[in-house]
Structures are given as C-alpha cells and as structure tokens.
Amino acid sequence: MPALRRRDWEHLAVAVMAVAGRMAEDAFDLVDSICDKSTLCLQALLKSGNDGLLLGDDDADDSSRGGRSLLWLWPTIVDLCKLLPRASPRWWVMRRTGGLWKDLLPCDDAEDDHYLGLLRMRRSSFDRILRKVGPLLEREVTKFRVPLDPAKKLAYALHRWAHGESHWHTCSGYGMGKTSGLRAIREVAEAIIACYRNKVGFGGFAERHRRMQLFDALGFLNCWGCIDCTHVYMDKPRTRDGDDYCSGRFNRFSIVTQLVVDSELKILDFCYGFPGTVGDGRALKSTSLYKRGLQGSLFLDDPADPFAPDRPAIAGVPGGYLLAYCGYPSLPWIVTPYGQAPNVTMAMQQFDALHKIVRSCVERFFGVFKMRFQFFYCPHVTDITREGLEFEACCILHNLFQEWGDMPQEDLELSNASSPDTPPPRGGQGSVGLPLEFMFGRERGQAMRDALCAEVVRLYEIRREQ
Incomplete structure (x- = not known):
C-alpha cells in the first residue's frame, strides 16, 4: 500500500475516533443529567486517549484495561445518540401499539383485575374459552406478515362486545387495524358458534x-x-x-x-x-x-x-x-x-x-x-x-x-x-x-x-x- 494512502487512512481513523470521543462525551453528559451521577472519571478516561475507547491501552495491565475499556457503554451510546436507525416495518403495515393487550398479559397475582374491567369476565373463563376456540383462530405464517395471536383476537372481540366502543378506539389498543379487527370479530364469533353449538336450546x-x-x-x-x-x-x-x-x-x-x-x-x-x-x-x-x-x-x-x-x-x-x-x-x-x-x-x-x-x-x-x-x-x-x-x-x-x-x-x-x-x-x-x-x-x-x-x-x- 502506498505511504500516502496509509497516512490518509491514519488521519481518517484519528478523525473518526475524535468524533466518537466527542459523541461519547455528550452521551456521558446526558446520562449525568438523567441519572444525576458524576461522570468526571469517565470523561477523564476519554481525554486520556482515544485509543482506549474500544480496546484500551496495550501497555496497561488487565485491570486497568478493563477499567478504561468503554465497550460496555456502547449500547447506551448508540441508543442515546441515535447512531443506528430503527428497523422500518413493511411498507403496507402501519405502526400500532398494544397497550390494552399488554394489560391482559399476566405478570402478577392480581390477574382478574384487568379481565373484569376490560372483558367483564374472570381470567379463568377467558382461558377456558381460549383452549376451546384457539385452534380455530390460528393462521399460517406467511412471508408477508406474522398472523395475529389467537388470544389477542379473542380478547379484542370480547372487549368490543363488553364495551361497545368504536373500532377506531379499540383496534389500536390491541395492536391491529380496523380491517383486522372486524375480521377478528367475525372469526371469533364463528369459532364460538362452531365449538359450542348446543349451548342454546331447550335441552334433553x-x-x-x-x-x-x-x-x-x-x-x-x-x-x-x-x-x-x-x-x-x-x-x-x-x-x-x-x-x-x-x-x-x-x-x-x-x-x-x-x-x-x-x-x-x-x-x-x-x-x-x-x-x-x-x-x-x-x-x-x-x-x-x-x-x-x-x-x-x-x-x-x-x-x-x-x-x-x-x-x-x-x-x-x-x-x-x-x-x-x-x-x-x-x-x-x-x-x-x-x-x-x-x-x-x-x-x-x-x-x-x-x-x-x-x-x-x-x-x-x-x-x-x-x-x-x-x-x-x-x-x-x-x-x-x-x-x-x-x-x-x-x-x-x-x-x-x-x-x-x-x-x-x-x-x-x-x-x-x-x-x-x-x-x-x-x-x-x-x-x-x-x-x-x-x-x-x-x-x-x-x-x-x-x-x-x-x-x-x-x-x-x-x-x-x-
């Protein structure tokens, strides 16, 4: 490799390390303002040499190298400085949130609270229905998109019937669009009718x-x-x-x-x-x-x-x-x-x-x-x-x-x-x-x-x- 090109690469590498050092220093300042903790020692490590940003000093011993290495801070720096872009969804899929559905996921002992408030039933009743109609609500995974979870479909249909709110208000709470919500309600209704066909009648x-x-x-x-x-x-x-x-x-x-x-x-x-x-x-x-x-x-x-x-x-x-x-x-x-x-x-x-x-x-x-x-x-x-x-x-x-x-x-x-x-x-x-x-x-x-x-x-x- 020619000497001139090598020197150019060396200057470019020094400039990149300097920029990374400044970005890291800004990230430390942001962490300091959020967490209210002093980061003077970390900034001192940065100023001591840009070579220690990722690999540390070759002449230092193992203990000092581990202390000066900033590799463990790299995920925080990337997240705070937005160095990498977010993964964009497929162009035909609109971003949705799943706030109401996340409330129904069991994470503590108070499992019936959200079910009684959102679905007007106990969680045990929801699980019994899901075990029966869940296989009829499953769909095959395609290369275009991942199908909706059967439990989410059932929860959305029950929430819609329990409260009667507009599809525009309830669909986004379960991470689905209006068309997907209407289709899910029809699928859930047909599955319930197919599984419990003899529950309404004069009996034997x-x-x-x-x-x-x-x-x-x-x-x-x-x-x-x-x-x-x-x-x-x-x-x-x-x-x-x-x-x-x-x-x-x-x-x-x-x-x-x-x-x-x-x-x-x-x-x-x-x-x-x-x-x-x-x-x-x-x-x-x-x-x-x-x-x-x-x-x-x-x-x-x-x-x-x-x-x-x-x-x-x-x-x-x-x-x-x-x-x-x-x-x-x-x-x-x-x-x-x-x-x-x-x-x-x-x-x-x-x-x-x-x-x-x-x-x-x-x-x-x-x-x-x-x-x-x-x-x-x-x-x-x-x-x-x-x-x-x-x-x-x-x-x-x-x-x-x-x-x-x-x-x-x-x-x-x-x-x-x-x-x-x-x-x-x-x-x-x-x-x-x-x-x-x-x-x-x-x-x-x-x-x-x-x-x-x-x-x-x-x-x-x-x-x-x-």
Whole structure:
C-alpha cells in the first residue's frame, strides 16, 4: 500500500475516533443529567486517549484495561445518540401499539383485575374459552406478515362486545387495524358458534324436567320458560330503508330480538334481525319456534320422556307452555295475563300478579345480558349480517358464564337496560308432528289459560295457608 494512502487512512481513523470521543462525551453528559451521577472519571478516561475507547491501552495491565475499556457503554451510546436507525416495518403495515393487550398479559397475582374491567369476565373463563376456540383462530405464517395471536383476537372481540366502543378506539389498543379487527370479530364469533353449538336450546329430557321443577316451585306447573323481546339500538343500516328500522315508540333505529329464557336466566331460544317497527305477534309468527309449536314438535308430552309420570297433570293443559306479556297472542302454548279484560275476577287478578312476578325473570335477563355485553345496549354502527353472528356468539357466552358462575359486577348505570318490543328465533326448518289444527286458535289458548289460572290460584291458596 502506498505511504500516502496509509497516512490518509491514519488521519481518517484519528478523525473518526475524535468524533466518537466527542459523541461519547455528550452521551456521558446526558446520562449525568438523567441519572444525576458524576461522570468526571469517565470523561477523564476519554481525554486520556482515544485509543482506549474500544480496546484500551496495550501497555496497561488487565485491570486497568478493563477499567478504561468503554465497550460496555456502547449500547447506551448508540441508543442515546441515535447512531443506528430503527428497523422500518413493511411498507403496507402501519405502526400500532398494544397497550390494552399488554394489560391482559399476566405478570402478577392480581390477574382478574384487568379481565373484569376490560372483558367483564374472570381470567379463568377467558382461558377456558381460549383452549376451546384457539385452534380455530390460528393462521399460517406467511412471508408477508406474522398472523395475529389467537388470544389477542379473542380478547379484542370480547372487549368490543363488553364495551361497545368504536373500532377506531379499540383496534389500536390491541395492536391491529380496523380491517383486522372486524375480521377478528367475525372469526371469533364463528369459532364460538362452531365449538359450542348446543349451548342454546331447550335441552334433553332431564334438563327440561329440572327446569320445569324450578317453575313449579314458583307456582306455575309444567312451565318451560318466559318469552319476550328487546331492541338493539344502532345507527341506520346502510342500503336499508330507515323507516323500517325507526320505531315510533322510541324514535330510534333498532333491531328487534326475541328470546326465551328460564328462571336461571339461561337462553333457550332466540331470533335476531327484525326491523324495529315489527310487532311482537308478527315477529313470533315468522319464527321457527312458532312453526314447531303449531306442528306439535314442542310443548307436548313426549311418550319417550322418562320424567313425564313424575310431573303433575293439569286438566285442560295439554303440555308445556311459555309465559308472555299482553303483546303476544294467546295460544295453547303461550300464556298471557288477563289484563284489562271485561269481567275480571279476583282469581284472575291474583293470576296476573303471580304471572308478572314469575315472568320478571326475562326482564332481569335483559339487564344482565346488556350489562355484560354493552355492545347491544349502546347505539353503534353495524353490519346486520355480521351482527347476527355476534349476537348468537354472545348468547352462547352468556349461557357459559351462567353455567360457570361468572356473573357480571353490579352496574347501577345499567340497572334499567331492558326494553321490551319484538323479535324472532333461528331458521324455519319444518318438523313432522301433529296436524296444525291441534294447537291453533285463540279460543283454545284462552281455555288453556282459564284451566291454568284455576290450578295456579288453588296452589297459591294452599301454600299461603301452610
């Protein structure tokens, strides 16, 4: 190598070391100002020679070389002086933060605090659901980007349903974009429905008999449950006529939902998706529950039921029934109160009072359900197709939480969260049963109500005298 080039390299090396020394000295001053510690000794080491910046003095012994070497300060110098640029993400990925998701990662003994506040459930319940639906939420790693963690997807969907906040506010808290958040909610809803498909229903013979015994203790023999409707408020659906969804009673856009619940506040049947202007009777007649009731595949004693002999028979009442308020028609399997009917007797008034007390479980259910899933209580922008899946998934989760004893905390602001008015259940699959004429007609329904009224009042008098 020519001598001139060697000298040039030597001058360049000296200049680089001098610049590095000055940058290190500035870094020491910054550390000194932050940590409030003296760094005069380190600065003295710098001034003693630039050769000791990285390797130390060759003539010094091992102890002095270790003291003068500044290699251990190099990461701090790089970070404070920004010598190396940050790794830039792929050009199509926007930077996100994950503050809320980091709060849910267990790091101490107070593991339920954030879960109750953000997801309205215990961490043990979240883990049980994740073990079941997690495999369905996993996605393959591609060369474009790393897929979202199944636990993060589930946490975001539960947080969205628990609070009903806008996607723009909640997506960034979990480190994902709006499109990824909407896709995650759909995936979580479909996974929950696929894993817990049989959690919403009237159940088998044993479960049905136990439910009827609970209503028997309340004074209504052979009762299956209570039926009522509620409004889910939202913004006007796109590409839909707003007059169909804006009810004159509330002057708000809504979707009507019909539900059947038992005395333990578990959902037995539901129907979601009617416009807010649809009445109760019209909604009921458009559901599979109504068709199965007319065909005799529900609410009649099954010869194969081993618990049928253990239940008391009521003259004039062919089988089971549902309790409903006056907005529903009087049918052989739907019992409504007498209300302001002419020639009301004392027995009818007592029946209406007992009917109102027992049927109040459906009103309590609306309060608990909308307290737990405030997404269906607060007005929000919605896609009706996707929200149907979300509502079904939340009904399944509600039954799971009731079964696991994971009850929501009391919230005084949502104590009046219920609002009655119309709905429908799922699908209209036909079932082979008795002819339609067997359980059709308002007169048959009123006759069955009179027979049930006499039995309920008689049992009430007997229990009051005891």
